[in-house]
Amino acid sequence: MxxxxxxxxxxxxxxxxxxxVVVRPFKPAIEPRDLNATEKSRANHIVDRVLALDPEAATAQLRDVLENFQGRHRNLLATFETRAGDMEDAFTAHVDFTTTQRQLIGAYFLHEYxxxxxxxxxxxxxxxxxxxxxxxxxxxxxxxxxxxxxxxxxxxxxxxxxxxxxxxxxxxxxxxxxxxxxxxxxxxxxxxxxxxxxxxxxxxxxxxxxxxxxxxxxxxxxxxxxxxxxxxxxxxxxxxxxxxxxxxxxxxxxxxxxxxxxxxxxxxxxxxxxxxxxxxxxxxxxxxxxxxxxxxxxxxxxxxxxxxxxxxxxxxxxxxxxxxxxxxxxxxxxxxxxxxxxxxxxxxxxxxxxxxxxxxxxxxxxxxxxxxxxxxxxxxxxxxxxxxxxxxxxxxxxxxxxxxxxxxxxxxxxxxxxxxxxxxxxxxxxxx
Missing domain, CATH: 2.115.10.20 (Glycosyl hydrolase domain; family 43)
Structure with a gap:
């Protein structure tokens, strides 16, 4: 037949x-030559750079992120908040963040896949x-x-x-x-x-x-x-x-x-x-x-x-x-x-x-x-x-x-x- x-x-x-696409957690890689570096220390370097932005610059940066990605995912700000919460054990030097800072930090530790x-x-x-x-x-x-x-x-x-x-x-x-x-x-x-x-x-x-x-x-x-x-x-x-x-x-x-x-x-x-x-x-x-x-x-x-x-x-x-x-x-x-x-x-x-x-x-x-x-x-x-x-x-x-x-x-x-x-x-x- x-x-x-x-x-x-x-x-x-x-x-x-x-x-x-979906958004997935991003974990900074450690270069082999960075013998004294850890994933936590690199994460804190990124956090330090975000916190160094003045409030207007941080707000503008978050607005830019949303303009680029908001239509591609549901509940993006909530996703940023959740990711920031997941990273808290790596934030050794900081306790208090503004809402904008938390959301922006969360965005830095995500990527699209x-x-x-x-x-x-x-x-x-x-x-x-x-x-x-x-x-x-x-x-x-x-x-x-x-x-x-x-x-x-x-x-x-x-x-x-x-x-x-x-x-x-x-x-x-x-x-x-x-x-x-x-x-x-x-x-x-x-x-x-x-x-x-x-x-x-x-x-x-x-x-x-x-x-x-x-x-x-x-x-x-x-x-x-x-x-x-x-x-x-x-x-x-x-x-x-x-x-x-x-x-x-x-x-x-x-x-x-x-x-x-x-x-x-x-x-x-x-x-x-x-x-x-x-x-x-x-x-x-x-x-x-x-x-x-x-x-x-x-x-x-x-x-x-x-x-x-x-x-x-x-x-x-x-x-x-x-x-x-x-x-x-x-x-x-x-x-x-x-x-x-x-x-x-x-x-x-x-x-x-x-x-x-x-x-x-x-x-x-x-x-x-x-x-x-x-x-x-x-x-x-x-x-x-x-x-x-x-x-x-x-x-x-x-x-x-x-x-x-x-x-x-x-x-x-x-x-x-x-x-x-x-x-x-x-x-x-x-x-x-």
Whole structure:
């Protein structure tokens, strides 16, 4: 079956926009030759220079800052005040500041970051928790995306949209502004911090950007695989993601009910030391179940009584066909069908070409593979080969809608597109 008849590409492109920026803390760097300098002393030098301005000059400078940046961010003066408060432990020589001085000092310790300047990719899709306004036979959804900016730092951002009854997809307009959440709580633990964050409820979902917060995430929150999880009649949204410190990776978990407030927690156990974990949408025989990749080559099935602790599982899929000889991994959480669990996979083949395949797992015992695709379901066409990382199509999660699978996927680690696949046709393609 050719892709032309099997796969309906929608030509709905989501591309990175360097004009979308957030404000982030700026910490003065210390030159190696400044042997007696510290970050605190440099911060105080900056504060001294601000305080040396006479009141009229300070007011004029703050006014100039606002004229340049006010329209690019919400509540900028409050952001300046908050940043000045964060820096108070570095202000060793000063106690009292005027409001203007505090706001101006806060501005000197912030910078703009274009969080999706380089790429906007690796999408995951789930049902919107609020289905009001959905069209008849249609469905509202939330899309998570990985944005990459300067220094290849990854963050988590979102879009919303609608799937019509016939499977066509539309994306809601993207907000011009963007913001990072307020940190509500930090809970220390032996494996690292658990963080509670929240956005303002009146911010559009496309404004919300979860930027790295902890040391383990400092160079990136990568490839979130969201799933709508049902447990005892309660619905929550979980996502496993890769936390990258710049030196090491590990899997962590994010959870939310409303995509306004989020908790981010480290995962423990041997399986969490790798990437590519994806949670089943419900417990199986009273246990949490996860698809993982423990050896950079095969796909594993894991079980746990504890959502946050994952030890080694059993390999259920190994490279079998030429398009996946280098490695295979999951492309999001399993999707429950009448026929079994549909697991989308990625395969890496010659010249490190990434394609998307599929596997059907037994519903009662997902360690049993019922069928798999001999050929990729999705491969880069000629218009999708060029980008930040050439020859790659990849997804972090699809969704079932009526008789179709709605598949958002990334193109060459640069931008995203959507496709739909009829479930009946897809199952026929799983014959390997």
């Amino acid at each position: 050719s892709q032309a008849t099997f796969l309906n590409r929608q030509a709905l492109f989501l591309r990175p926009d360097p004009a979308r 274009s969080f999706e300047a380089a790429a906007l990719f690796n999408p995951s899709i789930v049902s919107h928790p609020d289905q009001s306004g959905a069209p008849e036979g249609g469905h509202r959804f939330i899309l998570s995306l990985r944005g990459v900016g300067e220094g290849h730092v990854s963050s988590l951002t979102f879009r919303s949209g609608v799937i019509a009854a016939n499977g066509s997809v539309t994306i809601d307009p993207t907000a011009r502004l963007a913001s990072i959440p307020k940190v509500l709580n930090r809970i220390p633990g032996p494996e690292g911090e658990t963080i509670d964050v929240a956005f303002a409820p009146d911010e559009d979902i496309s404004e919300r950007v979860i930027f790295p917060i902890t040391a383990s995430q400092s160079n990136g929150i990568e490839d979130a695989r969201f799933v709508e999880f049902e447990d005892g009649g309660q619905k929550l949204f979980y996502a496993t993601y890769t936390a990258y410190s710049g030196k090491a990776i590990r899997s962590e978990l994010i959870e939310t009910r409303d995509f306004i407030s989020f908790r981010m927690s480290p995962l423990t156990g041997a399986a969490a030391q790798n990437k590519g974990m994806a949670l089943f949408p419900r417990k199986l025989d009273g246990k949490y179940a996860m698809i993982g990749r423990q050896d950079n080559e095969n796909v594993y099935l894991l079980y746990s009584d504890d959502l946050y602790s994952w030890e080694r599982g059993v390999a259920i899929l190994k490279p079998k066909f030429p398009w996946e000889f280098v490695q295979i991994g999951n492309c999001g959480s399993p999707i429950e069908l009448d026929e079994g669990w549909l697991l989308l996979t990625h395969g890496v083949g010659p010249v490190r070409k990434y394609t998307i395949g599929g596997v059907l797992l037994d519903k009662a015992d997902p360690s049993k593979v019922l069928a798999r695709s001999r050929e990729p379901l999705v491969r880069p066409d000629q218009s999708e080969r060029e980008g930040y990382v050439p020859n790659v199509v990849y997804t972090c999660g699809a969704i079932r809608h009526n008789d179709q699978i709605v598949l958002p996927y990334a193109v060459s680690d640069t931008f995203c597109n959507f496709a739909t696949i009829k479930i009946a046709a897809l199952l026929k393609a799983l014959d390997g």
